[in-house]
Amino acid sequence: MSCLCTVPCNTVFGSQHQMDIASFERLVADDEEAGRxxxxxxxxxxxxxxxHTDKFVRLSEICSQHGIWLHVEGVTLATLVLGFVPSAMLAxxxxxxxxxxxxxWxxxxxxxxxxxxRHDDPSLALAAGLVSSRPADRLRPLPLWLSLQQLGNSAILQCIRLATQLSQNLLDKxxxxxxxxxSVHDEVDCPVVVFKVVLSEQNLPGAAVVEVSDLQQRESELQDSFNRWLCSELxxxxxxxxxxxxELDDDGLCLRFSxxxxxxxxxxxxxxxDSLCEALSARVPTMLLSWRLRTALRHTALSAPPLAYLEERCWAGLGALRYEVSGQEFHPSDQQVELEKFNQKLGQKLKSLLPDIPLTFGPKAGGRLDCVYIGMVTEELDMAALMQTIVETGQEVEESSRVGCFPLLFVFI
Structure with missing residues (x-):
């Protein structure tokens, strides 16, 4: 719609999630110069x-100066009922x-x-459609009014105060x-906490600390997958x-506590x-280890035929290995079926050989049937032993099932 425009957020100074005051003033000036x-x-x-919360003090001044109606909405408005309200929010x-x-709430x-x-003349509000004289319309707020009366003022205050305390408690931890x-940790009394785990390659030989904003697209997608796994675990x-x-534009996939x-x-x-922070602290080391070993696995697979490393960004964990099976090739119409059979046999054997590593395969995996999904790894993992087990088990299954020549895909999550 030509009558609407979006005010951009800050890009240089201030929070990148707040309305850019200078841009708003320029838009107002441009409209007035154009006769709008x-x-x-x-x-x-x-x-x-x-x-995210905008700067209401300055916005209120600009809107008042130019006769612009200022409308506000958001979850932080609930904090206005508390005894102490910061001036930035009170505006x-x-x-x-x-x-x-x-x-x-x-x-x-x-x-x-x-x-x-606000209104000075009730008749103007009625003419603008802000209120209705129909009895049915005027009864719509009745369920809310009855609920608020039942709760009482003290219970309402306690509920909102508890929410802000919980958010502040998590933020401090x-x-x-x-x-x-x-994200948005500088907001005052914000009842929403958004965070994510930033994965680093600083422990790899010759690697420097890498922040999310500096990662390439591939690594950004992997970080989203790792944090998605973390959210599910928590x-x-x-x-x-x-x-x-x-999902945030700047930070990708994050975890939200509201x-x-x-x-x-x-x-x-x-x-x-407290339990949430304990669970988070217990899982972050596993994420960091799996992130580092993912790169190590890529280099190890280069010198460990018949295994080949494949990039699987949608699964959190070590990555993907392909076992090149030697022998006769199947007809294209039979290859997928035989691949699924082979994969499930291999998954069953690996599950018995690797009881400490969570394995999912077949229909229970919810994805491809020709893969063996392996969960996050811990410090007890012996990479060399894992590679050797996969190679030897693949050879055993290959000999027992007499499969033809086709690639087998392992996905580590």
């Missing part, structure tokens, strides 16, 4: 994805309107959102952990945490935050 009338600015007070009350979602299903707005990158370890995945949205339904406590 800027009407409304939509600002964020804690986006649902990552809790949001100077907006012309704001949308609140108390049903989500308080765990009240099937309750509507609420939009509060994450700052003490290595290899953790926190969800299973601490289900009450309400942890979820979120107790204001999930704590009321999951009954999240500070003990759950």
């Amino acid at each position: 009338v800027p009407l409304l600015l939509l600002a964020n007070a804690g986006t649902p994805a990552a809790g 949001a009350v100077k907006s012309d309107s704001m949308t609140l979602t108390p049903g989500i 308080l765990g009240l299903p099937a309750t509507p959102a609420v939009t509060l707005y 994450l700052k003490l952990l290595p290899n953790i990158k926190i 969800q299973k370890a601490v289900p009450a945490s309400g942890l979820s995945e979120v 107790p204001l949205v999930t704590a009321a339904a999951l009954d999240t406590s500070n003990a759950d935050v």
Whole structure:
């Protein structure tokens, strides 16, 4: 729509997740010079994805100066009910309107959102369609009103205060952990914490510390896969945490902790935050080790025929090896079926030989049937012994099944 435009975020100074004030002023000036009338600015007070908050003090001044309606929405608006509200957040009350979602914050299903707005003349609000004189429309907020009355003021405050405490507790603990990158950690009393594990190759010979922003596209996709695995593991370890995945433009796949949205339904406590950090601390070393050995495996496979290294970015772990099977080639129509049979036989033998490494194969893998999926490795892994076991087991299965010449794919996750 030609009447809408997007205000970019900061690129040089300030948070890269906040509205660029200078760009907003230029857009307003350009509209006025072109004879257009800027009407409304939509600002964020804690986006649902990552809790980004714009600078309301300056935005309010600019909007007031040019007669622009300032509308605010976001999860951080819930903190306005607390006893102490930072001035940066308190400026949001100077907006012309704001949308609140108390049903989500308080765990009240099937309750509507609420939009509060300033008005000097009720008739103008009615003419603009902001209110309705129909009884059915006026009864729509009734479920929310009854729920709030049932909870009471103290319970509402306790719920929101607990959410901010849980977020701050996790934030403080994450700052003490290595290899953790926190997004939007400078937001004040933000009830959303977004973080990820930054994988480094600093322990490899001749390699320097590599940050996410410096990784090539291949490594960025691998980091997303590793963090996706981590999120799944933490969800299973601490289900009450309400942890979820979120995709950010700058940081890729991250883990999001948003107790204001999930704590009321999951009954999240500070003990759950402690358990979450313990589970995170226990899994980060495994991720770092698997990341380093992934590169080591690539070099080892070059000198270990009949194994060949393959790049599989969608699976977290060591990577992929292909076992070149010698012998007669199958007809193209039979090759895939025979490959799946061979792979499942090999998977069964490897599972009995490698009880400490999680193996998944066949229909249970949920993916390809011609692969053996192997989970994250630990410090007990002997790379040379693993390579030798795969080669010898492949040779045994090849001899017993008398397969033809086709490549076998191993995927390590």
